[in-house]
Amino acid sequence: MIRRLFSSAKSSGEYAKVKLISSSNVSKDTRLFTFTTPPSLPPSLPLTSCIRVRLQGDVERAYTPTREDSETFDLLVKRYPRGKATSHFFDLKNGDTVDVAGPFRKFEFDCKRHREIVMVAAGTGITPMAQLLRADVGHNFCASSSGSASAKGAQSKGEEDVEAVDGARYTLIYANRTEDDILLRDELQHLASLQPPRLSLHLSLDSAPPNWSGNEGTITQEYLASLLPKPPAAGEVSPIVLVCGPPGFMDAVCGNKVSPQEQGPITGMLGNLGWTNDSVYKF
Structure with a gap:
């Protein structure tokens, strides 16, 4: 859990x-x-x-x-x-x-146990995702530390020294209304280019410009299912799904939190796909 x-x-x-x-x-x-x-x-x-x-x-x-x-x-x-x-x-x-x-x-990220992580974000909900990606994909945090989940020291390592490591694999699904609304886009694309096997970036727009290569339209259950791994078996801790975004987005994807301290049940698209509180965290 x-x-x-x-x-x-x-x-x-x-x-x-x-x-x-x-x-x-x-x-x-x-x-x-x-x-x-x-x-x-x-x-x-x-x-x-x-x-x-x-x-x-x-x-x-x-x-x-x-x-x-x-x-x-x-x-x-x-x-x-x-x-x-x-x-x-x-x-x-x-x-x-x-x-x-x-x-x-917010939750305890464990380098050794959390080996496959799916991030589903919208708008400014990208900020907690970027924090983790910046440290682990950008600076090989898990490879250069004891895995204590503190970013101290990890961010001091220059990106020019980053080498591909056999670390956690990330899938980031990031939704916005228009292309101009995509926050931290340059950084996210740079992180994806550093270690392509470790970070798969999927951008989705409600209203996309011509020749847009990402998903167009609101995120659907079918779209999520095409990118998500199967939920973990009983007793396993990976993969996990991290979700962050505005209330309407959270409600559709996994259900809103009951309170800042209470996650509430997993409903919405993730609930329909068989994901539970054991493997989903709502920021």
């Missing part, structure tokens, strides 16, 4: 104020925010971890930084029409502060 390690900020960490240094648009409704790094946040986050951000009192959300070091960290935030947190984010000006706590591990 996938081990859940997520715990709330209230019980596992103190909040620290961080200052917004800059922000820039990366798509029509997504912006990259750069904040100062608090002393409580390590320069390299543990793999599959997030931080919690508190804006204007009780509005809290979990985010996975797309980059972090000892001085600054970046967050990708997409604006949703009725989203409280995203509205506050997009109103921030340089010099404004927010409260952050963490990091908090």
Whole structure:
């Protein structure tokens, strides 16, 4: 069974104020925010971890930084029409502060046990997937560490030194509305080119341009079935499926979480295909 390690900020960490240094648009409704790094946040986050951000009192959300070091960290935030947190984010000006706590591990990634991993993401749901791919495919984390699932040290290895290793195999299925909405595209394609046998990248667009080579239209159960391995047999821990995206996407693919701490049953397309909580994790 996938081990859940997520715990709330209230019980596992103190909040620290961080200052917004800059922000820039990366798509029509997504912006990259750069904040100062608090002393409580390590320069390299543990793999599959997030931080919690508190804006204007009780509005809290979990985010996975797309980059972090000892001085600054970046967050990708997409604006949703009725989203409280995203509205506050997009109103921030340089010099404004927010409260952050963490990091908090989401689930326990085990280099030795998790050998086949399928990632199904939409929109900014790509950020936790990119965190793991960057460390393991980009820097051979599992080959260069004891497998303790900490990214510290793994990100210091230059990409020019990366060699193909017999590590975990990843399939990334990434859905967006249009081609302009694809976040971190250059990095994902670069990672796929570093070790082609280890990362298979599949881009899907609701509305695709002419000569688009990926999937066109919303993700269907048939499309997922064509890319997914069979669910693991009883007692096995691999393959696993990681899912992250907006509520409508999560509902269709695997069902939404009951709460930040409770996964809830596996429903939707994955449930129909025989996947269970033993082998699916919802970010």
